[in-house]
Amino acid sequence: xxxxxxxxxxxxxxxxxxxxxxxxxxxxxxxxxxxxxxxxxxxxxxxxxxxxxxxxxxxxxxxxxxxxxxxxxxxxxxxxxxxxxxxxxxxxxxxxxxxxxxxxxxxxxxxxxxxxxxxxxxxxxxxxxxxxxxxxxxxxxxxxxxxxxxxxxxxxxxxxxxxxxxxxxxxxxxxxxxxxxxxxxxxxxxxxxxxxxxxxxxxxxxxxxxxxxxxxxxxxxxxxxxxxxxxxxxxxxxxxxxxxxxxxxxxxxxxxxxxxxxxxxxxxxxxxxxxxxxxxxxxxxxxxxxxxxxxxxxxxxxxxxxxxxxxxxxxxxxxxxxxxxxxxxxxxxxxxxxxxxxxxxxxxxxxxxxxxxxxxxxxxxxxxxxxxxxxxxxxxxxxxxxxxxxxxxxxxxxxxx
Amino acid sequence: xxxxxxxxxxxxxxxxxxxxxxxxxxxxxxxxxxxxxxxxxxxxxxxxxxxxxxxxxxxxxxxxxxxxxxxxxxxxxxxxxxxxxxxxxxxxxxxxxxxxxxxxxxxxxxxxxxxxxxxxxxxxxxxxxxxxxxxxxxxxxxxxxxxxxxxxxxxxxxxxxxxxxxxxxxxxxxxxxxxxxxxxxxxxxxxxxxxxxxxxxxxxxxxxxxxxxxxxxxxxxxxxxxxxxxxxxxxxxxxxxxxxxxxxxxxxxxxxxxxxxxxxxxxxxxxxxxxxxxxxxxxxxxxxxxxxxxxxxxxxxxxxxxxxxxxxxxxxxxxxxxxxxxxxxxxxxxxxxxxxxxxxxxxxxxxxxxxxxxxxxxxxxxxxxxxxxxxxxxxxxxxxxxxxxxxxxxxxxxxxx
Numbered sequence: 021x022x023x024x025x026x027x028x029x030x031x032x033x034x035x036x037x038x039x040x041x042x043x044x045x046x047x048x049x050x051x052x053x054x055x056x057x058x059x060x061x062x063x064x065x066x067x068x069x070x071x072x073x074x075x076x077x078x079x080x081x082x083x084x085x086x087x088x089x090x091x092x093x094x095x096x097x098x099x100x101x102x103x104x105x106x107x108x109x110x111x112x113x114x115x116x117x118x119x120x121x122x123x124x125x126x127x128x129x130x131x132x133x134x135x136x137x138x139x140x141x142x143x144x145x146x147x148x149x150x151x152x153x154x155x156x157x158x159x160x161x162x163x164x165x166x167x168x169x170x171x172x173x174x175x176x177x178x179x180x181x182x183x184x185x186x187x188x189x190x191x192x193x194x195x196x197x198x199x200x201x202x203x204x205x206x207x208x209x210x211x212x213x214x215x216x217x218x219x220x221x222x223x224x225x226x227x228x229x230x231x232x233x234x235x236x237x238x239x240x241x242x243x244x245x246x247x248x249x250x251x252x253x254x255x256x257x258x259x260x261x262x263x264x265x266x267x268x269x270x271x272x273x274x275x276x277x278x279x280x281x282x283x284x285x286x287x288x289x290x291x292x293x294x295x296x297x298x299x300x301x302x303x304x305x306x307x308x309x310x311x312x313x314x315x316x317x318x319x320x321x322x323x324x325x326x327x328x329x330x331x332x333x334x335x336x337x338x339x340x341x342x343x344x345x346x347x348x349x350x351x352x353x354x355x356x357x358x359x360x361x362x363x364x365x366x367x368x369x370x371x372x373x374x375x376x377x378x379x380x381x382x383x384x385x386x387x388x389x390x391x392x393x394x395x396x397x398x399x400x401x402x403x404x405x406x407x408x409x410x411x412x413x414x415x416x417x418x419x420x421x
Numbered sequence: 422x423x424x425x426x427x428x429x430x431x432x433x434x435x436x437x438x439x440x441x442x443x444x445x446x447x448x449x450x451x452x453x454x455x456x457x458x459x460x461x462x463x464x465x466x467x468x469x470x471x472x473x474x475x476x477x478x479x480x481x482x483x484x485x486x487x488x489x490x491x492x493x494x495x496x497x498x499x500x501x502x503x504x505x506x507x508x509x510x511x512x513x514x515x516x517x518x519x520x521x522x523x524x525x526x527x528x529x530x531x532x533x534x535x536x537x538x539x540x541x542x543x544x545x546x547x548x549x550x551x552x553x554x555x556x557x558x559x560x561x562x563x564x565x566x567x568x569x570x571x572x573x574x575x576x577x578x579x580x581x582x583x584x585x586x587x588x589x590x591x592x593x594x595x596x597x598x599x600x601x602x603x604x605x606x607x608x609x610x611x612x613x614x615x616x617x618x619x620x621x622x623x624x625x626x627x628x629x630x631x632x633x634x635x636x637x638x639x640x641x642x643x644x645x646x647x648x649x650x651x652x653x654x655x656x657x658x659x660x661x662x663x664x665x666x667x668x669x670x671x672x673x674x675x676x677x678x679x680x681x682x683x684x685x686x687x688x689x690x691x692x693x694x695x696x697x698x699x700x701x702x703x704x705x706x707x708x709x710x711x712x713x714x715x716x717x718x719x720x721x722x723x724x725x726x727x728x729x730x731x732x733x734x735x736x737x738x739x740x741x742x743x744x745x746x747x748x749x750x751x752x753x754x755x756x757x758x759x760x761x762x763x764x765x766x767x768x769x770x771x772x773x774x775x776x777x778x779x780x781x782x783x784x785x786x787x788x789x790x791x792x793x794x795x796x797x798x799x800x801x802x803x804x805x806x807x808x809x810x811x812x813x814x815x816x817x818x819x820x821x822x
Contacts, residue, residue: 026649026675027580027612029561032536035681062486070489071479078472085463088471088661123524123665127687134560135433139540155685159535160430179428211428248427260489262692264524274427280436284556285686286528290694291663 031159044369053401055388056369058189058219058344060257064312066304070260073299077292087292093283094275095121095267096294102301103253107269111235112251113244117272120279123289125219125254125266127282129156132180132215132250134281135274137162142178144171148376148385150189150217153182164378177210185233186221187343190376190387194341200233204240207248213274214249220343222258222309225317227341234269245271250278257344259300259308263293316344322395323388326402332410344391347373349384354412356386362408368401432560445770454802456789457770459590459620459745461658465713467705471661474700478693488693494684495676496522496668497695503702504654508670512636513652514645518673521680524690526620526655526667528683530557533581533616533651535682536675538563543579545572549777549786551590551618554583565779578611586634587622588744591777591788595742601634605641608649614675615650621744623659623710626718628742635670646672651679658745660701660709664694717745723796724789727803733811745792748774750785755813757787763809769802 044056078084094100100116107114122128129152137143137160145153147166154164157180165171165178183203185195195203207214216233231239237247247270254266268278282288323346324339331337334351350356356372363369373385390398445457479485495501501517508515523529530553538544538561546554548567555565558581566572566579584604586596596604608615617634635645635652642648648671655667669679683689724747725740732738735752751757757773764770774786791799 025612026614027537028678029535029537029539029542031539032678032682035678037677037681057491059491062490065486065489067479067482067485067489070485074475074479078468078475081468084468084471085466086663088466088468088663089463090458090460090657090662123687123691126685130686134430136428136430138430138432141430152685152688155681159682159685211426213427256491261491262487262489264687264689264691276438277429277433277436280438280556281433281560284527284553284560285531286524286665287553288665290524290665290691293691293694 031161038375044371049367052367052369053397054369054392055390055401055405056371057392058257058389059392060261060312061315061392064315065260066300066308066311069300069304069308070296072303073296076299077295083295087295089291091288091291091294093279093288095119095289096291096298099265099294099298099301102298103267103269106305107234107251110232112232112238112269114269118244118269118275120268120275120282121289121294122252122266122268122282123286124256124261124264125217125252126152126156127285128250128252128266128268129153129215129217130159131268131278131281131285132213132252133157133160133162135278136180136213141180142176144178144181144212145378146183146188146191147378148190148373148382149182150184151375153217154376154378157182171206171210173210178212180215181207181210181212182215182217183233184217184219185230186218187223187340187345189219189343190345190371190373191347192340192343192345193338193347194227194230197230200230200236204233204236204249212248216249216251218251218253219257223313223316223344224342225313225320245273247271250274255297255301258312259297259305263297265289265293265297316391318395319390319393319398320346322398323390323402326399327406330403330406332406332413334413335406335409344389346388346390348386348388350386350409351413352384354409355383357383359386359408359412363405366404366408368404370405432562439776445772450768453768453770454798455770455793456791456802456806457772458793459658459790460793461662461713462716462793465716466661467701467709467712470701470705470709471697473704474697477700478696484696488696490692492689492692492695494680494689496520496690497692497699500666500695500699500702503699504668504670507706508635508652511633513633513639513670515670519645519670519676521669521676521683522690522695523653523667523669523683524687525657525662525665526618526653527553527557528686529651529653529667529669530554530616530618531560531686532669532679532682533614533653534558534561534563536678537581537614542581543577545579545582545613546779547584547589548779549591549774549783550583551585552776554618555777555779558583572607572611574611579613581616582608582611582613583616583618584634585618585620586631587619588624588741588746590620590744591746591772591774592748593741593744593746594739594748595628595631598631601631601637605634605637605650613649617650617652619652619654620658624714624717624745625743626714626721646674648672651675656698656702659713660698660706664698666690666694666698717792720791720794720796720799721747723799724791724803727800728807731804731807733807733814735814736807736810745790747789747791749787749789751787751810752814753785755810756784758784760787760809760813764806767805767809769805771806
């Protein structure tokens with residue numbers, strides 16, 4: 021029996037294994053310089069703090085039993101409270117009732133899709149945008165519409181506007197204050213919900229902090245419960261991705277609906293993980309942020325300097341003010357998928373930018389992550405990569421003339 | 422802005438907050454005797470084993486960093502291997518490629534729904550059946566069809582047959598060997614996939630072990646990759662629910678599709694939890710099973726004895742051979758929802774059986790769980806509950822005559 025003989029859902033029939041994923045399975049080799057994943061450097065995890073939190077969570081048998089038992093779908097109350105306080109510092113006047121704990125912010129995207137999307141509903145996204153959002157929403161079989169396109173209003177209007185305002189995955193770019201305000205105005209005209217993916221928002225290295233769209237929305241609406249923004253946060257880029265703790269912050273009526281959807285999806289997020297993450301966040305969120313920001317800033321600068329130094333003509337990029345990514349645009353005729361195969365043979369990895377377009381565009385683009393490599397690796401990796409790109413550009417030139 | 426003003430998906434519009442959930446929020450009171458949740462007794466968790474595993478997982482900084490980092494969607498390789506070995510002991514010839522780790526078996530149900538169901542696709546279930554399966558599948562807006570109904574074949578045939586063969590939630594009943602065979606035969610006729618929910622299968626207290634449907638299927642097909650059964654397992658009823666570790670075992674082609682769906686749903690299950698669960702399963706799965714079986718057997722027997730002793734006329738139940746539940750059928754005119762309100766005032770909780778019917782039937786039924794209470798509490802709780810039922814029956818009698 022082959023899978024084509026099973027009657028699968030139309031979403032499952034249209035899924036394809038990612039060619040990139042197959043290529044990147046090789047990235048685990050120790051000799052590899054990886055600019056591929058949007059992955060924190062594990063050397064920066066505050067292992068000591070987690071050890072303390074783990075010890076605390078089984079300090080007595082009754083706490084250990086709580087950590088091992090079922091818990092509520094909405095999440096561990098002290099963590100919800102900590103996150104409400106955290107959101108208030110960002111200008112979003114949340115209480116614990118406005119917070120749903122999720123199994124990573126990826127689950128947040130799955131749940132907001134389920135909340136808002138029927139088959140063929142319209143979703144507005146930047147183009148390119150986060151691959152995982154495209155995957156999560158694709159399970160609902162919506163229609164993706166680019167942010168820049170003219171938007172119909174009325175019953176056919178888009179229901180969901182997905183944005184990564186800060187240091188976006190994959191482009192590294194940040195929405196200006198006025199772009200945020202425009203998006204909010206547009207959401208009101210369309211009667212759409214904004215999903216604000218804040219995965220990288222804490223990782224600013226220079227420039228001034230800009231308000232979260234959720235904060236602009238709450239300031240205008242006068243109360244979080246009158247807003248139309250669902251803010252998806254995560255500890256994955258700051259404290260630890262392996263514990264899978266994210267959150268959604270938004271109006272309590274929608275949070276309650278999202279909790280019902282979460283109950284069907286995985287009952288609740290692991291009790292132990294929430295208790296540990298609460299303890300670690302309480303003890304060391306700010307100091308961890310300071311530490312990783314200073315390291316990633318140096319790595320970003322090293323990658324920018326290496327690009328300035330080694331880039332062949334025709335390569336374009338912009339400086340990101342934070343996050344983990346630099347987005348490269350190659351000369352039109354260079355295919356980043358072909359380049360990746362060559363690069364992997366030289367122990368360099370990155371993600372071809374085409375993966376981040378819903379429609380197969382962007383084959384001449386690539387995403388470089390600077391989070392996982394030290395300055396020396398970045399210098400070597402960018403040198404090799406730029407040489408490969410230069411050779412490709414040259415090969416084309418020879419063909420033409 | 423009230424939620425009705427948002428344009429939500431049709432699934433979200435049709436969701437209703439569970440009246441039972443609201444009532445059962447009171448169950449946390451220490452004075453309460455709870456026959457409500459299908460919840461393991463936390464006093465039986467092997468805290469020592471988990472402590473050892475936790476210590477092991479941060480025995481060195483490099484293991485700790487692995488536990489805190491992203492990992493693969495398919496799951497932690499040693500745990501997949503342990504589970505493949507476990508499945509082989511159950512007669513299912515699995516390799517690691519046939520195993521997907523899930524965030525509890527609830528996520529397994531969410532994923533198999535996404536794999537198989539389009540809007541209005543038919544799902545065959547027992548009636549009553551597990552509430553969480555109804556919730557997970559309802560997000561796909563299928564049509565629920567009772568197991569006993571005549572089933573059309575062809576393109577309109579049901580795509581998914583959901584079964585809890587052992588000690589079912591909520592009825593406690595077990596499918597005979599021939600009923601399992603019939604279900605498999607029917608799945609072949611319909612070209613449907615069987616989802617075998619094995620949440621309670623390890624908890625047999627007497628009678629002889631019956632083969633998993635997945636084992637019958639593999640024996641007939643000659644290879645697991647030629648089967649049509651997706652077996653959903655979990656550690657929640659044996660080792661710990663709070664770590665949220667379940668698995669799906671099935672043909673590799675479907676497991677790969679399910680992994681793609683899981684990637685969109687939550688990227689992967691928490692790394693740390695998988696490492697800890699692997700260690701605990703390796704060290705103590707069998708001994709833990711022996712321990713909890715002996716305790717739960719005594720509690721089941723205590724509940725059966727108390728019912729025999731105190732039940733008013735007209736109350737019906739069957740002895741379960743395992744699991745956590747006894748299903749009561751009350752005289753037709755007694756409403757278990759009304760009874761629950763009265764019972765809670767006397768510090769007794771249970772789940773009204775109507776919750777487990779997709780269509781509002783079964784208001785005169787209730788599910789009692791014996792897992793969480795000791796023998797003395799069971800005796801007191803059943804005595805009080807039977808008195809309440811007796812009063813209700815009497816009240817009706819007075820009205821009639």
